[in-house]
Amino acid sequence: MSLFELRDVSHFYRGVTRAALAGVTLDVERGSLLALLGPNGSGKSTLLRVMLGELEASSGSVMYAGRPSNERSRREVASEIAFVPQAESMAFPMTVRKLVEMGRYPHTGILGRMGSADREAVDLAMERAGVADLGGRSMGNLSGGERQRVRIARALAQQPKILVLDEPTAALDLHFAMETFELMSELTEEGSFTVVVATHNLNLAARYATQLILLCSGRIEASGLPSEVITAENIQRVYRWPVVVTSPADLGPRKGAPQVTPLSLGPDHKGR
Amino acid sequence: MTRHVILLLGLLLSFLGVLTLGLALGAVPIPVWEVLSALTGSSDPQVETIVLGLRLPRVLLAAEVGAGLAVAGAVFQALLRNPLAEPYILGVSSGAAVGAVMAIILGMTVNSMLALPVAAFLGAVLAIILVLAMARAAGRGLDTHVLLLAGVVIGAFFNAVVLLLVTFADLETFRAAMLWIMGSFSGATWESVTMVAVWVLPALTVLTAFARPLNLLSVGEQSAFHLGVDVRQLKIFLYVGTSFLVGVCVAGSGAIGFVGLVVPHALRLVGGSDHRWLLPACAMTGGGFLVFADTVARTVLTPAELPVGVVTALLGVPVFLWLLVRSEESL
Numbered sequence: 001m002s003l004f005e006l007r008d009v010s011h012f013y014r015g016v017t018r019a020a021l022a023g024v025t026l027d028v029e030r031g032s033l034l035a036l037l038g039p040n041g042s043g044k045s046t047l048l049r050v051m052l053g054e055l056e057a058s059s060g061s062v063m064y065a066g067r068p069s070n071e072r073s074r075r076e077v078a079s080e081i082a083f084v085p086q087a088e089s090m091a092f093p094m095t096v097r098k099l100v101e102m103g104r105y106p107h108t109g110i111l112g113r114m115g116s117a118d119r120e121a122v123d124l125a126m127e128r129a130g131v132a133d134l135g136g137r138s139m140g141n142l143s144g145g146e147r148q149r150v151r152i153a154r155a156l157a158q159q160p161k162i163l164v165l166d167e168p169t170a171a172l173d174l175h176f177a178m179e180t181f182e183l184m185s186e187l188t189e190e191g192s193f194t195v196v197v198a199t200h201n202l203n204l205a206a207r208y209a210t211q212l213i214l215l216c217s218g219r220i221e222a223s224g225l226p227s228e229v230i231t232a233e234n235i236q237r238v239y240r241w242p243v244v245v246t247s248p249a250d251l252g253p254r255k256g257a258p259q260v261t262p263l264s265l266g267p268d269h270k271g272r
Numbered sequence: 273m274t275r276h277v278i279l280l281l282g283l284l285l286s287f288l289g290v291l292t293l294g295l296a297l298g299a300v301p302i303p304v305w306e307v308l309s310a311l312t313g314s315s316d317p318q319v320e321t322i323v324l325g326l327r328l329p330r331v332l333l334a335a336e337v338g339a340g341l342a343v344a345g346a347v348f349q350a351l352l353r354n355p356l357a358e359p360y361i362l363g364v365s366s367g368a369a370v371g372a373v374m375a376i377i378l379g380m381t382v383n384s385m386l387a388l389p390v391a392a393f394l395g396a397v398l399a400i401i402l403v404l405a406m407a408r409a410a411g412r413g414l415d416t417h418v419l420l421l422a423g424v425v426i427g428a429f430f431n432a433v434v435l436l437l438v439t440f441a442d443l444e445t446f447r448a449a450m451l452w453i454m455g456s457f458s459g460a461t462w463e464s465v466t467m468v469a470v471w472v473l474p475a476l477t478v479l480t481a482f483a484r485p486l487n488l489l490s491v492g493e494q495s496a497f498h499l500g501v502d503v504r505q506l507k508i509f510l511y512v513g514t515s516f517l518v519g520v521c522v523a524g525s526g527a528i529g530f531v532g533l534v535v536p537h538a539l540r541l542v543g544g545s546d547h548r549w550l551l552p553a554c555a556m557t558g559g560g561f562l563v564f565a566d567t568v569a570r571t572v573l574t575p576a577e578l579p580v581g582v583v584t585a586l587l588g589v590p591v592f593l594w595l596l597v598r599s600e601e602s603l
Contacts, residue, residue: 054497078500088492091353091547105502110482112548158499196505 001066002027003162003194004051009060011050011218020046022218024060028211031191033184035205036198038215039230039239044157044198045086045166046217051196052083078106082155084148084165097135100126103157122157129153130179144171144210154179155228163187165197169204177201181208206230207257214238230258276549278382279542283556287335290560294331294567295323299574330460333468333524333568334580335559337457340472340521342558343551344514346533347479350490350547351510353455356420356535356595359396359518360529363427367399368392368515368522369452370430373437376445385467393519395430400515402426455528456582457566468524475517476555482510490545528562528581530588535561537591 004027011021021043028034028051036044049055050062053069062069069077081101090169103125104118114122126132129152139147155163169177184195185208186245199205205226206210212229214222216238222229232245242263247253295307302310302319310323341359348357348364359365375391397491406422407415431453438449451459488496497503521528535558536550543549562580565587569578 012562052498054494074497074502075500078498081376081498083495083498085494085498088495089353090492091349091355091490092540094491094545098492098546102491102499105484105488154499 003030003065004028005061005063006051007061007063009050009057009062011046011055012058019058019218021057024218024220026213026220026223028194028196030194032210033188033195033208034197034211034213034215035209036196036215037202037205038221041237042215043218044215046218047195048083048164048166048198052081053077074205075106078158078160078161081162081164082158082160082235084151084155084163084168086166086170088147088151093138095135095138096131096137096139096142097122097126099139099150100131100154100157103154106158121159125153125156128156128183130176145173145176148172149176149180152183161192162194162196165195165199167198167200169199169201177204184208190259202230202235202260206259207251207254226257230260235260275528276543276546280549280552280556283553283560287556287560288493290563290567291331291335294334294563295327297567297571298322299570326329327464328503329465330457330566331563332465333460334457334562336465336468336472337521337528338535338558338560339476339523339555340468340517340558341528341531342535342554342561343476343479343532344517344521345512345558346463346536346547346550346554347486347510348532349536350486351507351514352419353490353492354419356533356592358532359514359526360427361420361592362400362423363403363425363430364399364423364515364518365394365522365527365529366427366430366434366453367402368396368519369527370437371395371398371519372523373434373449373452376448377441378438385470388523389467389471389516389520391519392523392549393516395516396519396522397512399426399430400511437592452522452526454579455526455584456579457525458570458577460525464524468520471520472517475513476551479510479513479517480551480555481542482506483551484594486510486547486551515568526581530584530592531558533595534584534588534591537595554602 006024006026009024010019011022013020024047036047038044046055053062083247100113100122104121105112105115108114108118119209126135131146131149131153134142134146134150139150142150142164147170152168154226168180172180176260181204184197187193188195188210207225212223213220214234220271221238222234230245232243235243235245245258245260247256247258251257292307296304300322302323306319308322310320312490335566341463342573345358348359348362349355351383368393371391371394374395375388380387380391403419403422403426406426407419410418410422434449434453438446449450485496485501488499488501489503489506493503535552539550539557541552565583569580569583572578
């Protein structure tokens with residue numbers, strides 16, 4: 001049984017006639033690292049939100065572990081699925097540790113007393129996300145990249161079986177972008193943990209993901225293995241820009257993954 | 273955690289101290305030891321009449337209303353993720369005042385335990401629905417400026433409605449209605465103390481029980497949802513709960529502004545924004561703050577008396593402006 005089963009799912013935002021999602025059918029298998037690709041506004045975030053039950057699909061069916069996800073309580077779902085949003089706007093200052101501790105909410109009782117297991121989960125999550133030494137700092141004084149890693153730590157503190165990330169590397173430099181993808185890959189290696197990530201980073205997705213989905217205007221344009229999805233023809237069609245796709249042999253353990261290089265158009269195309 | 277417990281104990285002691293001062297000060301100052309012996313029932317009858325009969329209901333009503341308004345302010349701020357949100361500025365207090373005045377004009381008695389708070393609650397709910405609808409229609413969701421503007425406009429509208437209503441009423445009702453617009457504890461009786469206590473104390477307890485989901489909500493609705501909070505249900509519950517709290521407070525004393533702004537803000541500076549500490553701290557400090565403001569209001573120009581809303585506004589407006597400038601800077 002697939003973890004998520006979406007059948008012919010469409011979504012319309014209120015007051016908008018164009019479909020944000022149009023007839024999307026997909027399965028997410030347990031243990032996979034699924035990357036959602038596509039241009040801005042192609043429906044990646046909407047697909048994530050519909051999949052996680054945050055938005056109701058206008059038509060079609062969305063199942064999580066064999067049941068409609070809105071049949072479960074929010075706490076029950078949050079103890080299995082963690083989500084890392086693109087950005088958060090906090091109203092009041094808060095320390096890093098307090099924010100990560102929020103990840104224990106679905107696991108603790110009504111009083112929220114943190115037991116030793118909870119504290120351990122928080123420590124481990126901060127360690128893994130590389131924010132162990134930021135615990136006492138205020139979120140407001142961190143860089144965009146540091147904040148993103150704190151949000152990843154909070155998601156890991158939920159001790160989920162599924163981690164869903166919306167553009168996690170948008171604010172990160174090369175070092176932390178690589179660390180984030182290595183972490184996602186490490187988590188899925190044992191085969192029971194599942195990661196779903198929406199990203200603009202085609203090359204890292206091609207190297208680390210086990211399954212890719214290429215979205216355009218709310219439709220799935222291509223899906224499958226990196227070598228099947230990342231082709232010059234697909235990328236050029238969806239992103240409307242000429243590219244070459246190569247398979248460099250010296251990328252470490254993930255050699256042979258297709259890598260995209262966009263072409264410069266040169267002075268002749270300035271008037272385009 | 274232990275630091276918060278110590279802070280809360282300190283706040284409790286200062287709260288009790290302010291209550292005692294509120295009983296001691298007035299047109300006839302009474303020494304603190306005589307206040308204490310009057311409370312234990314061993315003092316001369318004249319002092320006992322002033323302390324127990326006149327000042328105690330007034331001080332208790334101010335404490336209850338202050339606690340309610342400060343907690344309502346803190347909850348609104350987390351709910352709207354806006355440190356400037358406050359029942360008075362959002363127009364909710366004025367809405368509640370319309371409900372209360374309507375109930376009186378329709379002939380329900382002033383101290384009715386049920387009719388007055390319920391009417392004020394309905395007015396408060398109507399106001400918050402209008403403010404949210406206006407802010408949403410302006411197209412920018414919960415944008416700070418649009419929300420505050422909507423609140424001020426709705427508040428002005430409801431104040432006009434109160435004045436319109438009392439134009440048709442007799443002079444006595446007119447004076448009472450003016451007190452409702454400005455807020456005052458001069459009409460405090462044991463009946464009004466009981467009426468407010470019966471509703472405010474349970475409402476405070478229930479809202480404080482929701483401190484943790486409120487913490488998550490103040491980080492963002494999307495994040496709260498994915499951390500396991502049923503956001504839709506929680507928001508409806510909190511809007512209803514705070515409107516009820518504001519309604520009861522306004523039914524007891526009229527619309528008093530800025531308590532819900534000054535108190536939560538000062539406490540966040542002292543002990544941070546964790547609602548598990550912030551809400552109980554707001555209840556005690558808000559209570560103490562209003563007792564203090566009311567003591568100032570009735571002593572500073574003796575024998576004349578200021579409306580307590582004047583005192584809270586004089587203290588609150590500079591804080592509001594400072595917060596507004598700061599929120600501009602962080603944009």
